[in-house]
Structures are given as C-alpha cells and as structure tokens.
Amino acid sequence: MNLLHIRYFYDTVRLGSVSLAAKANFVTQSAVSQGIMKFERVLGAELLTHCRNRIKVTSRGEKVFHSCQQVMRSMTELESVMKAPEEGYHGQMVFACSHSMAQSVIQETLLELKKVAPAVTIKVHLGHTGIAKEWIKQGRVEFGLVLDNDDLAELDCEVIYSGAFKIFRSVSREESIPEECLFAEPRAEIFSMKSSFFDRYGRELKTQLEINSWEVIANLVEKDVGFGFFPDFLALNPRRRDLIVPCELDLSPIPYNLMIALPRGEKLSRNGQLFLEILRLN
Known part of the structure; x- marks a missing residue:
C-alpha cells in the first residue's frame, strides 16, 4: 500500500x-x-x-x-x-474557531506561538460551532475551539475556560434595567435569558438589533449604542476590558464552557499541544 x-x-x-x-x-x-x-x-x-x-x-x-x-x-x-530534537517545532497547525474567538481569545496566543515556534505555519478556519464540528469530523482541521452550545457528543472535548452569557453595558452608561438589547441570532441561551428576565421583571426584554456576530455586538456596546448580550469571554479582550462591564441584574446564570474539540480517539499534535499550553497561560 x-x-x-x-x-x-x-x-x-x-x-x-x-x-x-x-x-x-x-x-x-x-x-x-x-x-x-x-x-x-x-x-x-x-x-x-x-x-x-x-x-x-x-x-x-x-x-x-x-x-x-x-x-x-x-x-x-x-x-x-x-525532527523535534534538531529543528524544534515545525509544520502546520490547522484549527477552527469563531470570528469572535479569533478577535477576543486567541490573538495574544498566536503572537506568542509565533515567537516560540516561528517555523510553524498556522491556518485558522473561521466558523460557528456547528460548522467547526463538521470541519473536525471531515478532517479539514485538527481541532476546534468551540462553545458547548451545540451537540458535541461525536467529538472528544476538554474544557479550557468556563464562563457565562451576560448582558453588558458601556462604562459610560449608567447602571439600569434595560428596555431593549442587542442580540445575535435566536438560540437557546437567548430564550433562557429572556424567560428569566420576564420572570424577574414582569416584562419582555425587546430586541434593539439582531446581528449574527458577538464581536460586532460587543463593539457596539463599547460605543454605547445599547446593551448587548454575549458570552463573557469577549470582555477578556485587553482592548475592551476597561470599556464595558456586565449589568448587575438579578437573573438566572447562563453558563457555558469554552472547549477544545477533537475527533474521537485522537490526540493533539505537538504543535497543538504547544498552542493549548500557551492559551491556558494567557
């Protein structure tokens, strides 16, 4: 053969x-x-x-x-x-993540990785969890950085960060109970939050704008366009940390896990292990 x-x-x-x-x-x-x-x-x-x-x-x-x-x-x-003893890290590392993760989570990690392993060619495929899951199963990428807001039963997953979906506001906006909010496309976490909001405050939280990008929503919140609902890892972006804050609302928590997902039974390559090690440190 x-x-x-x-x-x-x-x-x-x-x-x-x-x-x-x-x-x-x-x-x-x-x-x-x-x-x-x-x-x-x-x-x-x-x-x-x-x-x-x-x-x-x-x-x-x-x-x-x-x-x-x-x-x-x-x-x-x-x-x-x-080749490792003589040449260090080399070859390719191909993985998938969402646009929002690329903007807020992995930038510093990629910069550090290129310093430590300059010979590694990095390829990032951008897509939401459902698309990343298919790319992993098809072998188009080695692994994916995904949220557990999709069915990942066919993959091996490891939690690398736990957080929560929250409503954020600009630091220039006074704390208040929002009348409306910026949302991504309707998903389970949005339905859960709206249901919790109605139970607590007795009214519907209206949709000010629906846009299928958490990163864009976070940017609009920075500019005080309105309140925004998204996972709190977007607030970890160093550029954004002092510009937005979570609203202090009495709502049921909506947790999530940020995970690294691989095909069943597979292990990370040496390059992938280095990437994960740096990501955890950051």
Whole structure:
C-alpha cells in the first residue's frame, strides 16, 4: 500500500476536489486520479464516484477516509517526533474557531506561538460551532475551539475556560434595567435569558438589533449604542476590558464552557499541544 496514494485520496476528500488535492501535493490532477484508482484496486472497493463538477464519497469511502485520517495524523506526529530534537517545532497547525474567538481569545496566543515556534505555519478556519464540528469530523482541521452550545457528543472535548452569557453595558452608561438589547441570532441561551428576565421583571426584554456576530455586538456596546448580550469571554479582550462591564441584574446564570474539540480517539499534535499550553497561560 502506497502512502502517497493514501494521501491523494485523503486530500481529495478533505479538500473536496481532485484539483485542490493536486495543488496541495504539487502534482498533476492525473497523478492524483491514478493514485486513487490504484488505492481502490488495492482495497478492492470503489471509494469515490464522480458527478458533474464534484466528487461523492461512497459509504465504504467514508470508512476508509476516517482510517486514512488516523494514518495521516500518525505520520505528522512521527515527523514531529523525529525532527523535534534538531529543528524544534515545525509544520502546520490547522484549527477552527469563531470570528469572535479569533478577535477576543486567541490573538495574544498566536503572537506568542509565533515567537516560540516561528517555523510553524498556522491556518485558522473561521466558523460557528456547528460548522467547526463538521470541519473536525471531515478532517479539514485538527481541532476546534468551540462553545458547548451545540451537540458535541461525536467529538472528544476538554474544557479550557468556563464562563457565562451576560448582558453588558458601556462604562459610560449608567447602571439600569434595560428596555431593549442587542442580540445575535435566536438560540437557546437567548430564550433562557429572556424567560428569566420576564420572570424577574414582569416584562419582555425587546430586541434593539439582531446581528449574527458577538464581536460586532460587543463593539457596539463599547460605543454605547445599547446593551448587548454575549458570552463573557469577549470582555477578556485587553482592548475592551476597561470599556464595558456586565449589568448587575438579578437573573438566572447562563453558563457555558469554552472547549477544545477533537475527533474521537485522537490526540493533539505537538504543535497543538504547544498552542493549548500557551492559551491556558494567557
């Protein structure tokens, strides 16, 4: 069994096309296609079918892809172990997180990581928890930084920070019970907060503006556009710490966990372990 053929198949499924797999491996599309066909012959099974302008993975191909994913991770880890004593950290680290986390949580960590491991190429895919979960399962990213506000039962997860969803105000705005608030798209935590608000204050908390970005909402709160509801990790941003504060409201807490999520049974690469270590320190 040829490892190159395994890589060609793995990259084709991971990237979604033969042409992208060819570019990733610096070979022709023909080389990738022939390699996959040889891999299929060795296994005695059809792994891919070709539709118009796209590929489709067969049920057998899905199982083989997950096995190949483990092989490729093991090869990457082996390369890191062999080269570590002489060359330090190297290679790629590909992970997923939301736009808000990229803005508020990982910036300092990435800067520190580049100082400690300048040879590591970092690729960050931005998307909410549901999208990150699919990227992890597909092998497009090694791990994801996600909130536990989605079903993560298919992944291995570790809590790295625990916080709560809160209503925030600008420091220039006087403390008061809000009439309306800036919200992201309706989700369970918003329904819970609105229900708690109604039970405590006997009226509905109206939506001033709905925008699908916690980061944008936090920025608007900074500028005193209104009150905003979002997870408190956004207030950890050093630029923002002295500009916004949580409102002192008598509401039921709405906790969340910020987690690192990986495919079942997988371990973080050496680069991923370094990233997590620096993130915890920050």
